[in-house]
Amino acid sequence: MANLKVAVCQMKIEKEKENNLKKAGEMISEAVKKGARLVVLPEIFNAPYQTDILPSYAETYPGPTTLFLQKKAKEHKIYLVGGTIPEKDSEGKIYNSSFIFDDKGDLKGIYRKAHLFDVDIPDKITFRESDVFAAGDEINVIPHPQIPFSVLICYDCRFPEWAKLAALKGAKMLIIPAAFSLKTGKDHFELLMRCRAVDNQVYVIAASPARNQEASFKVWGHSMIVDPWGKVIAKGGSGEEVILATLDPSLVDKIRQELPLLKQTRVKLVEGEK
Numbered sequence: 001m002a003n004l005k006v007a008v009c010q011m012k013i014e015k016e017k018e019n020n021l022k023k024a025g026e027m028i029s030e031a032v033k034k035g036a037r038l039v040v041l042p043e044i045f046n047a048p049y050q051t052d053i054l055p056s057y058a059e060t061y062p063g064p065t066t067l068f069l070q071k072k073a074k075e076h077k078i079y080l081v082g083g084t085i086p087e088k089d090s091e092g093k094i095y096n097s098s099f100i101f102d103d104k105g106d107l108k109g110i111y112r113k114a115h116l117f118d119v120d121i122p123d124k125i126t127f128r129e130s131d132v133f134a135a136g137d138e139i140n141v142i143p144h145p146q147i148p149f150s151v152l153i154c155y156d157c158r159f160p161e162w163a164k165l166a167a168l169k170g171a172k173m174l175i176i177p178a179a180f181s182l183k184t185g186k187d188h189f190e191l192l193m194r195c196r197a198v199d200n201q202v203y204v205i206a207a208s209p210a211r212n213q214e215a216s217f218k219v220w221g222h223s224m225i226v227d228p229w230g231k232v233i234a235k236g237g238s239g240e241e242v243i244l245a246t247l248d249p250s251l252v253d254k255i256r257q258e259l260p261l262l263k264q265t266r267v268k269l270v271e272g273e274k
């Protein structure tokens with residue numbers, strides 16, 4: 001199986017949706033010029049990550065942002081994981097959703113964040129995503145011809161059983177658009193991404209926005225790509241940049257054969273059955 005070059009566009013998010021789309025377009029072009037065939041954008045890439053204003057950015061599908069993503073995937077003939085956007089459904093509920101397009105511009109899946117970031121850590125961070133978003137409840141595997149993958153979104157990565165479910169369903173890579181907070185990200189971001197890679201023997205692509213000092217929610221940044229042995233093979237800083245890595249799909253199979261964790265997973269015991 002041929003190698004796959006992937007890229008994360010660690011872009012700085014601004015107030016104006018149009019500027020965010022323009023910036024995403026420029027960074028996607030840069031990634032493609034550098035050889036990427038699968039490109040990932042960050043969590044809430046078209047709006048500031050701020051609960052009081054997020055609803056005003058919500059779009060139904062198809063809408064301006066998803067049409068933009070579709071056009072870019074088709075134009076560059078790439079798989080495009082369109083970070084996430086606030087998505088409004090037909091009943092008016094808003095989700096934190098990722099739209100995934102293939103190299104023909106066809107929609108391959110929508111993933112809605114299942115675990116909402118509702119936390120209150122004194123002197124660190126208080127945030128209530130559930131003030132705005134409804135939670136999704138389904139994980140799917142995108143049948144990429146080289147590496148089938150699942151998308152999780154940020155806080156989802158703290159729930160190992162959710163990532164395990166994706167691996168048991170056939171994912172060989174987890175793609176995680178993620179706007180980790182500055183305070184929690186410093187201690188947990190790399191640890192969590194490497195853990196999810198090691199315990200599921202998958203590649204992990206974690207895509208953060210760049211830090212914007214003017215934003216009310218300051219992100220950690222440091223997008224990273226981790227191999228299925230848990231080794232960080234590419235990593236960004238806190239500023240704007242395209243992060244690239246070349247993935248070897250056969251490495252997942254090799255590691256799973258040598259250390260057959262998935263086959264040995266005793267799901268029934270976890271569920272309380274003997």
Ligand SMILES: NC(=O)CCC(=O)C(=O)O
Nearest residue numbers: 117154155179180181184
């Ligand atoms: N956007 C998020 O879900 C933030 C998650 C986060 O910062 C964490 O510590 O978890």
